[in-house]
Each structure stands twice: as C-alpha cells, then as structure tokens.
Amino acid sequence: MKKSFVFAAGIIALTGLALTLSSSQVTAQKKGKSRPLTTAQLMSGLVKPQLVAIQGHAGGEKTPEGEDGWKSLTTSIALLNESSYTMMEDDRCPDKIWADACQILRKATASGLQAAAKKDAAGVRESIAGITASCKACHTEFKYKKK
Numbered sequence: 001m002k003k004s005f006v007f008a009a010g011i012i013a014l015t016g017l018a019l020t021l022s023s024s025q026v027t028a029q030k031k032g033k034s035r036p037l038t039t040a041q042l043m044s045g046l047v048k049p050q051l052v053a054i055q056g057h058a059g060g061e062k063t064p065e066g067e068d069g070w071k072s073l074t075t076s077i078a079l080l081n082e083s084s085y086t087m088m089e090d091d092r093c094p095d096k097i098w099a100d101a102c103q104i105l106r107k108a109t110a111s112g113l114q115a116a117a118k119k120d121a122a123g124v125r126e127s128i129a130g131i132t133a134s135c136k137a138c139h140t141e142f143k144y145k146k147k
C-alpha cells in the first residue's frame with residue numbers, strides 16, 4: 001500500500017516535470033529569445049516562398065530557364081541555406097531533433113548550390129529531396145505534435 005503510494009507520487013512529480021519541460025520547448029519553437037521574428041513568420045515569409053521558387057525552377061522534370069533562371073534558383077537555395085542558421089540563433093533551438101533538421105537543411109542546400117554552380121539540374125533535384133526531408137524532420141516533431 002505504502003509502496004504504491006510512493007510510486008504514484010513519483011509518477012505525478014515526473015508528469016509535472018515533463019509538462020514544465022515541454023511548455024518551455026513550445027516557447028523556444030515559436031520565437032527566439034530576444035529578436036522579434038517569430039518562427040511562423042520565418043517559415044511563411046522566407047522558408048516556404050524559397051522552396052516554392054526552387055521547385056518552380058527545378059522541381060519535377062523542370063530545368064531552370066537561361067542565366068536568369070539559374071541565378072534566381074541559386075539565390076533561393078542560398079536564402080534557404082541562410083535560414084538554417086537563423087533557425088539556430090537567438091535560443092530558438094530547443095533540442096537535438098531541431099538542430100539535426102537544420103543540419104539536414106544546411107547540407108542539402110550546400111549540395112544544391114554546388115549543383116546549381118555546374119548547372120546540374122538533376123543534382124539540384126536531388127538536393128530538393130534533402131531539403132523537403134529537413135522540413136519533415138522538424139515538422140513531425142514540432143509543428144504537428146506539440147502545437
């Protein structure tokens with residue numbers, strides 16, 4: 001009887017701790033510590049439009065059109081690469097899952113930039129797969145589960 005009471009009290013204490021930890025994670029995911037940009041603004045204003053632009057140039061069977069197409073594609077990949085740093089700054093990153101997703105994004109965009117420099121459309125398409133894998137890696141944990 002006494003043992004199970006201690007056990008139950010332990011469970012309650014642990015649940016409380018878990019709730020405290022996860023609520024501080026939610027704060028970290030929504031915004032950084034001191035800068036005004038929210039994660040939602042970062043996503044809707046920078047990250048998503050650049051992915052849409054990249055897919056417009058090189059998604060599916062597409063190949064960027066002319067010098068302007070390649071230049072604009074390269075700009076979008078570089079901005080997405082930069083966003084992988086912004087996502088890590090200002091104490092926005094709550095844990096390793098977040099940090100790993102940013103690494104995936106950084107690596108995929110770096111290889112996309114190398115492919116774009118060689119006007120290698122197939123290489124860019126491969127990097128798009130890595131880029132979307134990074135969105136998924138983070139969203140599965142933070143956008144859907146804990147919101």
Ligand code: HEC
Nearest residue numbers: 029030039040043044047048051098101134135138142143
């Ligand atoms: C390191 C984590 C992380 C990565 C990587 C990431 N996202 Fe997000 N994203 C989030 C979080 C967290 C939210 C929820 C923000 C909120 O509602 O406060 C979100 C929300 C969004 C939203 C909704 C924004 C809104 O207005 O509510 C879009 C669109 C989005 N992400 C697109 C993308 C795309 C496209 C990629 C990949 C190129 C991506 N995200 C990669 C963490 C990430």
